[in-house]
Structures are given as structure tokens and as C-alpha cells.
Amino acid sequence: MFGHIFKFELRFRFTQPSTYLYFGVFALFGFLSQTVDDFGFGSAKIHVNSPDALATLHTIASILGMFVTAAILGTPIYRDDKDGMTGLLYTTPLGKTGYLAGRFLGSLLAIWLIMTGISVGALLGMLMPWVEASKLGPVQPLALLVPLVGAAWTNAWFAGCIFFAAYLVFRSPLVVYLGGVVLFVLYQVSFVFIDKISSDHLFSLLDPFGLTAKATDTKYWTIAERNTRLFNYLGGELIQNRLLWSGVGLGLLLAGCAYFRLGLPRVRQKKQAAEAAPLAVAAGAGLRRSPQDFGGGLGWWQLRRLTRVQLLNVINAWPFRALALLGVIYILFNAYYTYQDPRGIQMPVTYLILNLVNDNFTLFFLIITTIYAGELVWRERDVRLQLVFDALPYATWLPFVSKVLALLGVQLLLSLVLSLVGLGIQLYRAPELVEPLLYLKNFLLQAANLAVLCTLAVVVQTVVNQKYVGHALMMVYYGVVFLLADALGLHHVLLKFGAGITYTYSDMNGYGHMVAPLLALNLYYLAGILLLALLAALLWVRGNDTSLPSRARLFGQRLRTPGVRPALALALLVLLTAGGWVFYNTNVLNEYVTPKDLEARQADTERQYKRYARLLQPKIVAIDMAADLYPTASPRGYRMRGTFTLRNKEARPIDTLLINYDPSRSVTSKLSLSRPAQVLRDDPTSGVRLYRLNQPLAPNDSLDLRFDVGYRAAGFTSRLKGSGVFDWANISPEDRLTANGTFLSDAGLRIGYQVGGELEDDNVRQRNGLKPKDRALALNDPRGRRIADFGPDADYIRYQATISTDPDQIAVTPGYLQREWTQDGRRYFQYRMDQPMMPMTGILSARYQVHRETWQPQEGGQPVAIEIYYDPHHPYNVRRMAQALRDALPYYSAAFGPYQYRQIRILEFPRYKSFAQSQPNTVPFSEAAGFIDDPRDTNAPDYTYFITNHELGHQWWGHQVCGANVQGSSMLIESLAEYSALMTCKHRFTPTQMQQVMRRELDQYLRGRRQERKKEMPLMLVESQPYIHYYKGGMVFYALQDFIGEQKLNKALGDFAAANRYKTDPYPNSADLMAYIRRETPDSLQYLIRDMFETITLYKNELKTATYTPRPDGRFDVSLTIKAEKLRADSLGNEAPTPLVGDYVDVGVFGPDKSAGEAWDVRGKALVLRKVKLTQPETTLHFVVAEKPAKAGVDPFQKLIDRYYYDNVKPLQEEKPAAKPVAVR
Amino acid sequence: MELRIQNLSKTYPNGVRALRDVTLTIPNGMFGLLGPNGAGKSTLMRTIATLQEPDSGSIQLGDIDVLREKERVRRVLGYLPQEFGLYPSVSAEALLDYFAGLKGIRDGAERKAAVESLLQQTNLWDARKKAVGGYSGGMRQRFGIAVALLGSPQLIIVDEPTAGLDPTERNRFLDLLSEIGENVVVILSTHIVEDVTELCPHMAIIAQGEVVATGSPNDVIGEIRGKVYRTKTEKAALAQLREQHEVISSKLVAGQPVVRVFSETPINGIFQPAEATLEDVYFHRLARKAKGVEA
DSSP states (O other), X not given: OHHHHHHHHHHHHHHOHHHHHHHHHHHHHHHHHHHSTTOXXXXXXXXXXXXXXXXXXXXXXXXXXXHHHHHHXXXXXXXHHHTTOHHHHHHSSOOHHHHHHHHHHHHHHHHHHHHHHXXXXXHHHHHOTTSOGGGOOOOOHHHHHHHIIIIIIHHHHHHHHHHHHHHHHHOOHHHHHHHHHHHHHHHHHHHHHHTTSSOHHHHHHHOTTSHHHHHHHTTTOOHHHHHHOOOOTTSHHHHHHHHHHHHHHHHHHHHHHHHOOSSSOOOOOSSOOOOOOOOSSOXXXXXXXXXXXXXXXXXXXXXXXXXXXXXXXXXXXXXXXXXXXXXHHHHHHHHHHHTTOTTOOBOOOHHHHHHHHHGGGHHHHHHHHHHHHHHHHTHHHHTTOHHHHHTSSSOTHHHHHHHHHHHHHHHHHHHHHHHHHHHHHHHHHOGGGOOHHHHHHHHHHHHHHHHHHHHHHHHHHHXXXXXXXXXXXXXXXXXXXXXXXXXXXXXXXXXXXXXXXXXXXXXXTBTGGGHHHHHHHHHHHHHHHHHHHHHHHHXXXXXXXXXXXXXXXXXXXXXXXXXXXXXXXXXXXXXHHXXXXXXXXXXXXXXXXXXXXXXHHHHHHHHHHGGGTTOXXXXXXXXXXXXXXXXXXXXXXXXXXXXXXXXXXXSSOEEEEEEEOOOOTTEEEEEEESSOEEEEEEETTTTEEEEEEXXXXXXXXXXXXXEEEEEEOOSOOOOOOOOOTTOGGGSOHHHHSOSSOEEEOOOOOEESOOGGGSOOOHHHHHHTTOOOOOSSOOTTOHHHHTSBTTBSSEEEEEEEEEEEEOTTOEEEOSSEEEEEEEETTEEEEEEEEEEEEOSOOOEEEEOOEEEEEEEOOTTOSOOEEEEEEEOTTOOTTHXXXXXXXXXXXXXXXXXXXXXXXXXXXXXXXOTTSOOBOOBTTEEEXXXXXXXXXXXXXXXXXXXXXXXXXXXXXHHHXXXXXXXXXXXXXXXXXXXXXXXXXXXXXXXXXXXXXXHHHHHHHHHHHHHHHTTOSSOOOOGGGOOSOHIIIIIIHHHHHHHHHHHHOHHHHHHHXXXXXXXXXXXXXXXXXHHHHHHHHHHHSOGGGHHHHIIIIISEEEEOOEEEEEEEEEOTTSOEEEEEEEEOOEEEEOTTOOEEEEOOOSEEEEEEEEOSOSSOOOTTOOOSOEEEEEEEEEOSSEEEEEEEESSOOOEEEESTTOOSOBTTGXXXXXXXXXXXXXXXXXXXX | OOEEEEEEEEEOTTSOEEEEEXXXXXXXXXXXXXXXXXXXXXXXXXXXTTSXXXXXXXXXXXXXXXXXXXXXXXXXXXXXXXXXXOOTTSBHHHHHHHHHXXXXXXXXXXXXXXXXXXXXXXXXXXXXXXXXXXXXXXXXXXXXXXXXXXXXXXXXXXXXXXXXXXXXXXXXXXXXXXXXXXXXEEEEEESOHHHHHHHOSEEEEEETTEEEEXXXXXXXXXXXXXXXXXXXXXXXXXXXXXHHSEEEEEEEETTEEXXXXXXXXXXXXXXXEOOOOHHHHHHHHHHHHHHHHHX
């Protein structure tokens, strides 16, 4: 029997076209992952067919493929129910086991074969001749097979079990999909939290698909490992995850099978209606002929009734309530962990609450929309009512529209419920922050988006007329438009239909300049979907004729219904108008450039002007300008006029000038020179102008470059996806000059060929026909030593500027305020810096509130004014920032030399970018980077404090001492600022907080390595790699002060600073600093310099055993066995052991933890903590401690870089004193 | 009102020719559509009920072009399909009210009255609060009938309405139909000859997608009147009889086969002349049709 059913099921599957469609979609996905750039799973150094990329591919594909799994494994029994086969089937001598096993295993085999499409597609893809050899590693069959089984098949297995069981128990295909939604939510939860909180294990288990477990297992894998190492689905978090979920699946499957009876579905009925006995005489004999009223307004009247019924039908059923409950639980869970985050929490400002409620729900809403669209569209047909229903005299558009409205109503209700939960959370945490209007605006935006999604889902179901194919198509839509649009080259907002535009709400600037594009695009999407809906409504299936020719004929017939064509024309008109308006803004008023265009332009500029790279140029020595900001004018804009004084600092005369200006269409740059010169060439595409001076500029002679640069915001642009914090340069002026919260860099003028403007990534260079290039000049490159790390234009400069802005705004730029006045309704500020400074001349303007304090150095000297310019919404951290500065100013002055200015200012800017930057006496600080931290949270380390002091540190490291434009300079600037901030933290934070700070540094470094796109460098040769110069730098300097002493390291740094303060020709490099450090380091620790700065060295320390025995005298003998291993890694992370040379490592024994932390944290009293010299791979140590020990550890505070820090700390085991006496050392 | 069907043909994608050049004129009153399972009755009825597109042909209801002016047809239509389901968890009363709204009965009081009256007439009054998901086949059928009769339909199409009804119910329903059948077109499809004989002034027999006979039952019977003979026989002799005569039907009466044959020329011997019935016509036509196709 089993064999028969099994074969029948397989035969059924393989005669269905949908099976091949699904296989094809999976194969296409796999194929594209190998053949299309930027598809997402490989990267510069990670091969697209590396085990890592292929594992991600299989996992992601199987997650998106859950719909297919549900369609295949949720339906076999449903088919029998639906087709009324059950009566026939169940009366045959059919064993339940054979029947269910046959159906299940047949379907399982089918989905497994379908999912094999991923591997097949990927294999084909990697064999294609046009795929660049550099992107491919060796073809490893196992790298395909392992994730196919471990990820795709396992996911299909357990999800299949759940879907199959869900149908057996509930006999409702809807519930099958609900099971899918639950799985998605679990996945999303763990995905959201895996990067947020430190307890990886819980979330690794929670993610049913194993993506989080995979990320946890491999979070510190190096490039080399990612390219070569097969995933071990039989170990680590992965095996636990896979076993757990396979087991859950199997358990549910068995339970479902046990519950299932061969028979008709158990009808959930309160009472079975009794067959009423026929009445003897029909009451009121004769048939009532009721008048029907087909007059005007009937359609709308019926629509209301129909929509209400369908809506109630959904929301009164338990699945919807279960979903809503799930959403609520999800948000509460999310909120709980957000507000329990040991790394600090933020104030529940309304936009963050809205993020909490919305951001992780795109997929959730999409899935629910997809599922319910299927249910609603097929409602009549699923119960076989369609023939009765379809012959009723309603207009054909009616069911279509009512289903769309009902679906939208369901989603809006859900959205409302979730928003209310968010509101509740906000009321609970900080009721004064509730902004009802913002909730409303957000709801409207969401409603527009949901209207598009809901209509689209109904349109797809209507047109395709196959429920499960419709579901799959919606997932494809989601994948293409929401996930892969940019990878597939769909960059334009007009093409990302329904995906909305990425906008950022800022408390400072509100929706700001995003309002116009939001409105226009939403109108465009809505008109587009209206058009689709009108067309689809004409294809609505009425009756039982679904053949294509009949539907086409009906379509033609319905098209001629009065009113249809005008409506279509109107929708088309709105679509074209709104779309045209968007297009006019993005492509006519503004220039539309794709990332590829930008690359090509950069490459072109390099090709044309690289030959001028060695052209001697004068340097800027003074900037004097007037900047007028019009933040609230229409159009917004600015105008900067002034002069750069350029001096020939070279030994030879200069006759050619190369000036770069901003080539954006919205920026106009008028340039002129104070000396007669000819324009040799002006290239508005690259923004390059070449001048030939009539008279060469003699050495030490100067000339003025006069500029008049204007920007006018013209409409809006098609926003490209930003790629992180550090691409400030790519953010368009429209985000920089905003109604409230302007932050402009400078006038956009540069002198000489800009190496910094070249394409960096070798892959990108290659596809643009350029040769690979080095990221930085060599440590001692003589040319590089003459240039500041910030750029070749200038050394220290003189600066003064007059800024005008709106009368209610304060404008700030580096320098001291000389004068402030109002003229013609505008407010003017005149600033002047009274000493040379690095050429960083940002301009900020907003409606600021100002907090002022003064810091008076104890040892005398001029007082320093502390000023915090903040948005009135965000007063929470202002005092903490001031306190941080008060702590750091004395520490830095004492350790590194006096503070060079009389003032330090911190200024808030909108959260379009999230970073802080140190300019002379001025620190722009993002709204998102500390101003809204919740000061009520006193457990977590105060990162606002840390960031503030990092930026203050730059006033020394970067502004007083600036590295040359060579390798290692970002260590001088960033690592030292990081170290400076860490030292203020060390003196302010608790040891537990400090351990968290340092753990974060280690974690960020180790995670950063796996993303390296070129080659990892040792610290002293770092090539502006953030994960090295911030996090490894922080680790290294912090450890170094621990080893050689804070005083000693500070002395080295102070001496280095004193010797190099304002030094320009040559600028110092990291080797200069190393000499000072070497001098302060005792011989026994000199190895540290090699390990920490000159090589990439990692430790593999492990506490193997840890036991204690009570002694008769009440004290305790502790015995620890330590394994120590030291490794050197190459630039891709290939490791080789290196012998221990008498390395010192902390060893500690601790009392019980005083607060809860990770297993590998030590939070108890240190009973023993000393540095032990290790020469052997394995060492046993004995201690006597006075109190009962609980934990012990080798390098328990992770001062050394150790990928496997989890095994450094262990709880101590008690050993019975019966053992032989322990030799006490 | 008169329904004129002309040259209607329909072939399904799987090759089944459900209708072949069907031409029928259906006047006011009850019209019986007689035919075996798979003859094309349901296809024809669905096509008239605007639920299906023919490949060719036309249907005219009064001045309405049925195939093009579907809206107008539906306004006067009451349709009961052969097989249908209902939303499981709605009560009969609520569901009927819902359908009444869709039928355009906008006036609340009128809708209430119509729903109540129909629930009583279909004998569902006592079960009106129960979820229709729990209804038996007969109850569901009666509910369908109530839906078809809602409003004031001019064209009532009922496909196998009496299937699943017990005899009392069947009678009640047929009475109801014949009562309204006087002023409107009622098309009743069935494979039970008695339904037609008892009720329908006009009828057609349809087999393998073709109309094989049409007219009043009397007319239809007329063509074979006097040409039907019957005899009792033994089971063993049946085969031989079939070879020698055109057997219309054979039935067991008290365990012994009674055979009816058709003959143009008088036959005697064991045969006695018999009163021709509609059933005879029906089987005769079907048999002829089957042979014709084979030949």
C-alpha cells in the first residue's frame, strides 16, 4: 500500500508543471548567485562558490522557499479532502500508516529534488565561461552537497513535517501557512538579536533555519577559512540547531499522525444541525417575489456588505487572532531584549518605537498578505460555492474590490494593533515622548504601502489563478524588489515597485526633504497598482471557465463595459503623471547615476588625470569665506564665496594648477585665480579644471583661488542605497543641507589629482578596466611623508568664515566666534581660528539649544569652554557629554600635552548618518550616536562617554599630531584616540563595564577580519581599515598599558606627541611612534611589539582543567591546567603556530560572580590575578586562595587577541581531599 | 419571455465535446432537460447561467444577448448548480441575507421577509440559526433552492434539483417550481423521466452534447406511440432478444425481466403492444444516438 501511494504521490508531483517551475526558480537563484555581480553571497575575497557563500545561498534559498515547501508538503492530504477523494480513499483497505507515510515521503522526496535545483543552478553557474576566474575558487562538490543536505534538505524536512502535521491536525491549508509564519518570526527574532545581545546560544537555537547558528559558529572565521572550510553541520551550534529542529519537526509529525483519523475532517461545530421534519403545510404558501433594486449605488452598497462580511470572516477566525498575538508577542519580545540590552539602551523616542514596530515586519506583513490574498480570492472556490455565487447579479468588479479592501482592512487592523503595542511600550518607558501625530503619519505611510502590497497580492492570485503558484510569485516579487533589486540592476525607485523609498525620520528634521519624494512615489505606486487592479479585475474568474481563450474573451467583453475604459485611462494618466513627476525630479532636474555609472566615472577620471598625480601643486595655506545657508527657503540652498590662498611649498616653480570641483548638477562652481592664467581644460563630468599660469608660481610665492560655489536643491533624487557609516562623501547635498540640521563639509574644492577619489576595490577596478592598486603608500614613502593623512591639498591652514543662516538657527564652523549680528532677517556668525589648523571646515546650522560649562585646568592655564549644541528634543546626554569632556581634558593634557584650544564644542546633526567626527575645536555628533542614549541605564557601559572622549582624543591625535599619508597612519590617529577614550573609561567605568567595552573591541575586530576585501595588515601598517585601527588598535594599546604600565605608555605617547606636534615635512609615521614605545618597554616584553604591531598574532589560550580542594586550614588549593598556543596569521587569515617565547598571560582565580554575565565573564572578586610566564604549550599551576573560589581563567579579561575566548574561563570543580597531597608552590 | 439557443457548441480543452450545435427554443413555463450523466446538460445550463463561454453559437433571452449582456441575465436569473458547497461557519439565515443583498434586495424589511419566507418554504426554518457547514446533503440542496428563488427571477435554472431530496421534499419543491413556472422560464435538468412527465409542458432530450428530441412530452411520445411492445422473459433469453429486436429497456418485475422493444412494424408472438411513455422515448433516443455514433 505504502509503495503504491508513494509512487502515486511522486507521479502526481512530476506531472505538475508547478514542480518544474519551482525547480527552475531555485536553479535560477543558484545560477544567478554565481554569475551576477553583487548578488550578495561572495565578496572581494570570498569566492562566489566558496563553502561559505554556497552555504548562505542554500540557507537563504530554502528560507525563501518555505512557500514551496508549504505548497508541496502542506497539500497532499488537503488535495484528497478538497477533491472529495477521502470518501473513496478512506474506504479502501488502506492502512493509515501506509497512506500517510506514502503521501509524506513522496512529497518530501519531491521537495528535496526541487531544492536540489539550488545546487544544480549554482554548479551550472560556476562552470559558465564568462564568470571571472578571480571570483571562483575550486569547484568542490562537497561545498554544494553539504549545505544542500545540512541546510536546504534539513529545513525542508522539519518545515515539511510541521506543515504536514499542521494540516493533519487542523485540516486547513491556512493553518499550514501560519506554521510558516511562526517559523519566519522565530528566524527574524534571532536574526534581529544575534547582533544585538551577547547570548548567541539562545538565538542560535531559536532560528529554525540555522542561519543564525551558522553565523555564530563562523563569526570569527577568516577569509581563508571562509573560502576553504566546509561547514560542519555535525558540530557546534549548527548540530544543536539542526537536531533541535529536526526533532521538533519529527515530534510534531508523529503527533499529527497520531491525531489524524482516516475520515472526513472533524467539523468544528457547536451542534450538528438536526434534519428538520418537513412541515405539513408550507407557511405562507406561494412564493414571495421580492423586488430587486438595480438602481444607482447598488455596487457601493453591496461592496460595503461584502467587504464587511469578508473582513469579519478573517478577523473572527482564530488563525488571524493567533497571528496578531504572534505579532504582539514578537514586539514585546523585541522590546524586552531591546531594553535589556547589556550594551546600553536608547530613549524610546517615537521614531525608534515605530522602527521597533515596523522595521522587522515587512516580511511578516508580506507573508500574511500573500497567504490571506490566496484565502480570500479562493474563498468561494475552496468551498465550491463559486457557481452559486458567480451567478448572482453583482458587478464583476465587486468581489475583486471587496477582497482587496478586506485584505487591506485586515492588515491595517494588524498594523494598528502592533502600533498600539508600541504605544504601550512607549507609555510604559517614557510617556512624555509620545508623539501622536507621528504615529498617525507613520500609519498613513504604512497604509499606502500595504494598499500596494495587498492589491498586488490579489492581482497576482487573480491573474495566475493558481493559489500556490501565486504564493510563490509573491515571494519572487519580494526577493526581486525588496532584497535583490540593486544586485539585479534595478536601482531606480520607479523600478522598485512597492518597495517604498528608504527614508530616515529625524527628530531634528522630521520627514524633512523626504516628504516630496514620499508623496510622489506613493502616488505613483498607488496609481500603478490601481491600473493593475483594474486590469486584473477584468480577468476575475467568474464561472468555471478558466481556459486562457475564454478568459481573454471575457476580458475583451468586460473591457467594453461602460466606465471601464475611462477608469483605466484615468489610472494610466495618474500613473504617468506621478511617474513622470518622479522621473522629472530624479532624471531631469537631477542627474540619475547608477552605482555602475559612478564607478565608470571614477575610473574615467582616473584614466584621464592619473598622469597628473605627480604634478607639483601649491598647498592651501588659508581659507577665508562667506557661506550663506538657506535651509528653509524654497528651494533650499547655500552659497559659499571666498578665497583659498595657495602657496608653492615646493622647491621648483609651478605653472599648472589642477582644481577639482563638485560635478553634481545641483552644484555650480565659479572659480578664478588672482593671477593671470589660462584654462587649459575644463571637464564638468569629472569636475576637473586645469590652469596654466601665465607666470609660474615661484617657490614660497602665493596666489588666491577665488570661488563662488552654489547649491540649489532641485526636486529630489533617486536615492541609492547607502553602504554604511563611512560613505559620508557619497551622501548627496540634499541630505546635508536640511531644514533643521545642516552639516556641510566644505566647498568641495580640492587641489591636485585626488588619489582618494580612485576606485579602491580591486574587483571593481578590474571590471572597469583598471589595474589593481595598493591601498596606501609604503610606510616610508618619501612622497607620502610630505602629505597629511587627510589629503594632499593642505597642511595646517589659517581659517576664517562668516556664516549666515535663518534667524532662528545657530551656525557653527571651526574657530572662535568673533561677532554675531542680524541683517535683513538673517543671522550672521563670524568665526576665526587664531592658530593654524587641519583643513576640516564643516559648517553646521540648526535650531540649537546650547549647554555651556567651563573647565579650568588645575595646574593653571587658560580655561576651556565646553559647549554642547543640541536639539531641544534630546537633552538626555548633554551633561554626560560635558562630564566626559571634564574627565578627559585633564587626563589628556597631563598625558599627551596641553589642549590647543580655548573651547570644545559638540554639535548634534540629523541621523542621516550615524557617526561623530572631530574637527578643530568642533565635534559634529550624530543624533543617532549618543544623544538619545538612555541615561537611566546605569549598568551598561556609557558609550556616549566613550565616543565623546574618542572625538576629544582626536584634538591631539589628528589635529596636534597628524600622521603622514602612508600605511600605519590611521593607527596614529584612530588607535590613539580609541586608546585615549578607553583610558578615561578605565578610570570611570566598573570592571564589569570595562570588560564589556573590551569584549566589544575584540568582537568587532574578529568580525571585521572576516569581511576584509583586500588583505589584513598588521596594526602598524594598517591601511585605514576600521576594524584594525579602531578595534584591534584599542585592544593592543589597552593591553600594552596593562603589560608595561599606564604611566610608561602615556610617557611614550606624550614624548612622541611633543616631538611631532604640528610636524609637517615630513609628517610622522607609525614607525616613529614605535621607537618611543620600544624605549619604554622592558626587554622581557619586547616580543609584544612584534606580536601586536608588526605581525598578526593570535592566541589560543584555554583553561583545560580547573579544580580546587579545601585545605584543613580553611583555605583552598587551586589547580589549573593551561593550554597556550600562539599563532601568526597571514593577510587572509591562514594561521601557523609560532613558539611561545616566555609570553606573559594573566591567570586569575575568582570568587562567585556578583552579577549575571556570560559563562566566560568573570565578575567575582579576584582571589588571584597575576601574569604568568608561559613557555610550554601546557602548564599546570597551583595556587592557595583564602576564599572559596568559583571561577578561574587564563587571560580572563581577554586582553590578548583570542578567537576562542569562550574556553578561557571555567568554573572550578571541587576535588575531594582524599587525593594525594598537592605540592604547594 | 422566451429563451432561444442557437447553434451552441463547446469543446473542453481535454477534447470532450460537451455541446454540439445545440439549438433549442424554451418558452415560459417549466422546461425539462432530460439526459444521462455527461450528456452536456450542466454545460448547457452553466452557459445559460453566464458561468461559461461557448465556443460558438448564441443565446437570446427575450431581448437580452445572454453571452454578452451577462449583467442583465444575472438580474433575472435564479440558478441552482448540480453540486456546490457553502461557507462552513455561517448560519443559514445570515448567509441567505447575504445572498439576498447580492441579489439586489436592498430594502431591509423586504430582505428579512424574503429570507424568512424562503427559509420556511424550503423547510429550513428550524435550522436557520445553525451553521450551514453542518447541513446534510438534502438541507444544503434546499438552501441552494432558496438562493435560486431569491428575488423575482425570470429565468430559473435548476440542475438536478431533486437529487438528494426525499420524496416529500421532492414533491414540495416541484410544486413550488410549477407554481412560479407559469410566468417565467424554468429549466429543469434531470435524468429522472418522471420529473419531466409530471411537470413539464416542454422538454428536450440531450445526449452526447446533441439535442435528440424536443417538444411537449406528448409530441415526443407521439413519434413512438404504437410502436412499443413489451414482454416478460427469462434472464437467459435477454441476450437473444437484444439481437433480434430493438430493446428499449429491461426492468425486473418481481424478479423476472420485463423487456420493452421498439418496432416500426407490428410484431406479435410473445410481445404485447404497450402504452408508450416518455421513458421509452428517452431510452429509445439514447440507444439510437449511441448506435449512430458507433456507426
